[in-house]
Amino acid sequence: MKVLVTGAGGFLGAHVVERLLTHGYTDIRCFLRERSKGEQLLRISAAYPDAQVELCFGNLRSKSDCARAAADVSLVFHLAAGLKGSPAELFADSVVASRNLLEALEGRDSFPAPQTRVVLVSSFGVYGVAALRRGAQVDEQTPLEGRPELRDPYSQSKLRQEQLFWDCQRKMGFELVILRPGVIYGPGGGAFSNRVGLQIGPVFFHLGGSNLLPLSYVDNCAEAIVVAGTHPDSAGQVYNVHDDDLPTASRYLRAYKKHVRRMRSVRLPYFMTRMLAGALESYHRRSQGQLPAIITRYKAAAAWGGNTFSNAKLHGLGWRQLVSTSDAMAQTFAYLSEQGKQQ
């Protein structure tokens, strides 16, 4: 079975390739944009001499590159997505690229689409959590965002990407598994999710307070993707991905300050964040966008409204956390500390 991993050069992609090798998959095509990212994949594959790890460079915005990527594969892990840039770039890299890939799968002679399984790595950002009451649990039954125009472009693009996959699945008949990770973190990743707070100028505004952070350590997330993506009962299912023993935003920030670097932070309670968001939103509207509405009441509710989370469905497939949350945070902070020293 030839496996395709798109976005293999990314933070999560390399870990998914490693977990696939660990699980015994021996024929893997890694699709990635940047040649410089290929070296780490070759290092990983060196530990599995019996495996064939092919590096396939290209851009999923190109239909011909998609055709090369899709040739002869029967299991696709689609991780490639736009993470930053303009809204147009996010849509091009997440939605247009996905459509190109799915069309390439449909256009092949070697493997009919219905005999192919596609595993999409989506995001928590697709949930319509702004409408939930404070403390409500987010699980796979939580409704999808109904007001995408009020959310950030990343969430908009991921929501549209999911809709595209379900539409194409109905039309083409492939098996579809969707995973929705929370905040992926670990060595090589960033320090803070917006769920903890925002750095504005020299001050870090701690907005997450005592909210739980749906953290997913990169190794644990990759394991979840492989377990769910290859499980015989997962076709047509959606799985939320986060670790057990989730820390609060406050606990995470305290640990960061203790182990990585001292920093100034100002904690804003949720009601004050909402008030400030309302004022900024109002000014943004009155001034016709003179200052960007980086926070609106709707976005504040989505990011800092405060939810609990369940990964019970993922556990039901047999997924177990490879690295405990305390070890994961320690490893992440050790990496970030080292990075800080180098800078």
Next chain:
Amino acid sequence: MTLKIAIIGCGKIADAHVEEIRKIPSVQLVAVCDLEPIMAEQLAMRFAVPNWYSNVSTMLEAEKPDVLHITTPPQSHLSLTRQAVAAGCHVFIEKPVALRHGDVVAIVQAAVETGKKLAVNYWPNFEAPALELRRLYEAGTLGSPVHVESFYGYNLAGEYGTAFKRDPDHWVHRLPGKLFQNVLDHALNKITPFLVDEHPFIQAVAYCGEPTPDGADPSQLLDELRVIIRGSQTSAYVTFTSHARPIEHSLRVHGTRNTARLDFQARTLVLDRQQGFPSALGRLFPPFLTAKDYLRQGLKNVNSFSHARFHYFDGMRRLLSEFYLSVERDSPPPIDYGEILRVSAMMERIFEQVYPEVFA
């Protein structure tokens, strides 16, 4: 009369067009279009545009817009302009106008022959201090321009630059004048109001300002450009730099009477005046006079901010307002076609020297 506006091309810059169009009360954005339906759909969704299309003919037929904004890559500008003016639309084009000077000439011709109006998005020239400079020049405060310096800094470390450098298939790499072709309009269109020669002497040199990766062809990564231009009465320097910090967009006009310094980033315009004070006093007073100019400009900016007229693309809003007004009143468009053609001709001459294999 409410003008109906449509946009073809739903990439990154289309967001700015939509935002500025929505600030103008006398017009309505009726539809957006992109060959890629997902891109048209996303723009319409994010800005609540009533209709979106993936075929420009269908959109022009169904919506019958008065003005079409063309924000596609420049390869398509000529054919889209011809299609738009034939359908009765006036045209507002994003820079670069076209890949080659001949195409720019054809675009202007298409507008002139059909009696439709055309403008190019030379928005920095419509920032408040740029308009003030124009008024000073026309009032004779500067005298005759002797020398003009246009400095254009560019941030290749940002998101756009990262995407451009990372992706060898990025559409900017496919421009014959590569990176320079995408941005040089803004460096040159600042000097053309002062340098009116049709065929000035031009000497250009370009180089790569950072070590190139092993195996990379440095000629493919040119990101520094210097140009000397000499007209019959006025000379000019143009500096395009990707590495100098802080990023600077500025224009200096040395006249026979006074010199003006325009900072597009800080939105300030100050005058270096001839001194009447004798000896050491002539060296004592200028900093205070300049400080007074900066204070006045700073207060003007505070006033603009307090009246919500200090947006990044405020110049584009002003340019669009003037363009739409010219359509409504059938008056001359805000940018003289001769200026558009002179910018384009200069770009072609520069690229002939920088990329002779392409522009021979």
